Amino acid sequence: MVKNIGIVGTGVIATEFVTQVDTSKYTVHSVYNRNPRSLETFKEAHQLHNGYTDYDEFLNDDTLECVYIATPNQTHYDYAKKAIEKGKHVLCEKVMVLNADQARELFELAKKHHVVILEAVTLFFMPMYHEVSHLLEQNVLGKISGANITFGSCKEYDVNNRFFSLEKGGGALFDIGPYALSAAVYLLGTDIELVSSEVVMAPSGVDEKSVTTLKTKNNELASVMLSFRGRLPKQILVTGDEGYLMINDFPRATTAEIFYNDGTTKVIEAGDGKDVFTYEMDMLNHLASEKELEHVPDCREVSQRVIELMDAMRHEWGWKL
Numbered sequence: 001m002v003k004n005i006g007i008v009g010t011g012v013i014a015t016e017f018v019t020q021v022d023t024s025k026y027t028v029h030s031v032y033n034r035n036p037r038s039l040e041t042f043k044e045a046h047q048l049h050n051g052y053t054d055y056d057e058f059l060n061d062d063t064l065e066c067v068y069i070a071t072p073n074q075t076h077y078d079y080a081k082k083a084i085e086k087g088k089h090v091l092c093e094k095v096m097v098l099n100a101d102q103a104r105e106l107f108e109l110a111k112k113h114h115v116v117i118l119e120a121v122t123l124f125f126m127p128m129y130h131e132v133s134h135l136l137e138q139n140v141l142g143k144i145s146g147a148n149i150t151f152g153s154c155k156e157y158d159v160n161n162r163f164f165s166l167e168k169g170g171g172a173l174f175d176i177g178p179y180a181l182s183a184a185v186y187l188l189g190t191d192i193e194l195v196s197s198e199v200v201m202a203p204s205g206v207d208e209k210s211v212t213t214l215k216t217k218n219n220e221l222a223s224v225m226l227s228f229r230g231r232l233p234k235q236i237l238v239t240g241d242e243g244y245l246m247i248n249d250f251p252r253a254t255t256a257e258i259f260y261n262d263g264t265t266k267v268i269e270a271g272d273g274k275d276v277f278t279y280e281m282d283m284l285n286h287l288a289s290e291k292e293l294e295h296v297p298d299c300r301e302v303s304q305r306v307i308e309l310m311d312a313m314r315h316e317w318g319w320k321l
C-alpha cells in the first residue's frame with residue numbers, strides 16, 4: 001500500500017491536504033518548498049520532521065512513496081516528471097499540465113516506471129459521482145439528451161494575482177475549467193468533441209469567461225459556461241427522455257437528485273467532502289494495485305481528454321501559451 005506522502009508546496013490547498021487526509025491510513029512524510037521561511041512555517045504548523053528546499057534531495061528519500069503537487073499550474077509538469085522518473089507515484093492538483101502533449105508524456109512515463117499519476121479533480125474521487133456514473137450506465141434517465149454545466153465566481157481583477165497571470169498559468173479555463181469539463185467528460189464519455197467555443201479575454205492575456213458546446217458520437221450535447229467575472233451556480237444538469245439529474249455545489253457534492261417526468265424524485269447521497277483527499281489516495285492505491293474499475297470511468301483517460309479539449313478551445317480562441 002502507498003502510504004508515505006511528500007507535499008510539494010505550502011499554500012492553502014497543501015494545508016487542506018495535511019489537515020484533512022486520514023492519518024490513520026496515510027502519513028504526510030515530508031514537505032518541499034524552495035522558500036526556507038515558508039517551509040519552516042509549514043513544518044512547525046503541522047509538526048512535520050522532514051523538510052527540503054532542494055527538490056532532488058526531497059525525491060531521493062527512499063521512504064517517500066507518493067508526491068502530492070500543490071504548486072502553481074506552470075510548475076506541475078517539471079515537478080511531476082522528476083517525481084515519476086524517481087519512481088514516485090504522483091497526485092497533482094488541477095490543472096495537471098498546460099497541454100495534451102505534456103499529459104500524454106506523463107501518463108506514458110508513469111506506465112514505464114510502474115507508478116500512477118492522477119489529477120486531483122475532486123469529482124473523480126467522490127463516491128456520489130461514482131454512484132451517479134453507475135446509475136447513468138443503467139439508463140436511469142432513459143436516453144441521455146445532454147448536460148449543462150456552469151461554474152463561475154466574480155474575482156477582483158489583479159494582473160499580479162495567479163488567477164489573471166499569464167505567466168502563472170492563470171485564467172478560468174485552467175482554474176475552474178478542469179472541474180466543469182471533467183464533469184462533462186466523466187458523465188457523457190471520452191468520445192466527446194468540441195463543437196464551438198466563445199471567449200472574452202482579460203487584459204492580462206488569459207481567459208476571463210467562456211461558453212463552450214460539446215457533442216458525443218451519440219449526439220448528446222453539453223454546454224459549459226465558465227466565468228471569473230460573474231458568479232454562477234456550481235451546477236451540473238444531465239437530461240434524458242425520462243427525467244433530469246441535478247448536482248449543486250459541485251465538485252465536492254455529496255448529494256444529487258433525479259427529477260422524473262412523472263413527478264417523482266430520487267435522492268442520491270454518498271461520501272463526505274472532508275474526506276476528498278483520502279478518497280484521492282484510495283483511488284491511487286486502487287490503480288497502483290492494478291485492480292479493475294467497476295462502473296467508474298478511468299480518471300486518467302478523462303484527464304487526458306479534458307486537456308485535449310482545452311487545447312482545442314484555446315486553438316479556437318487563438319490563444320497560444
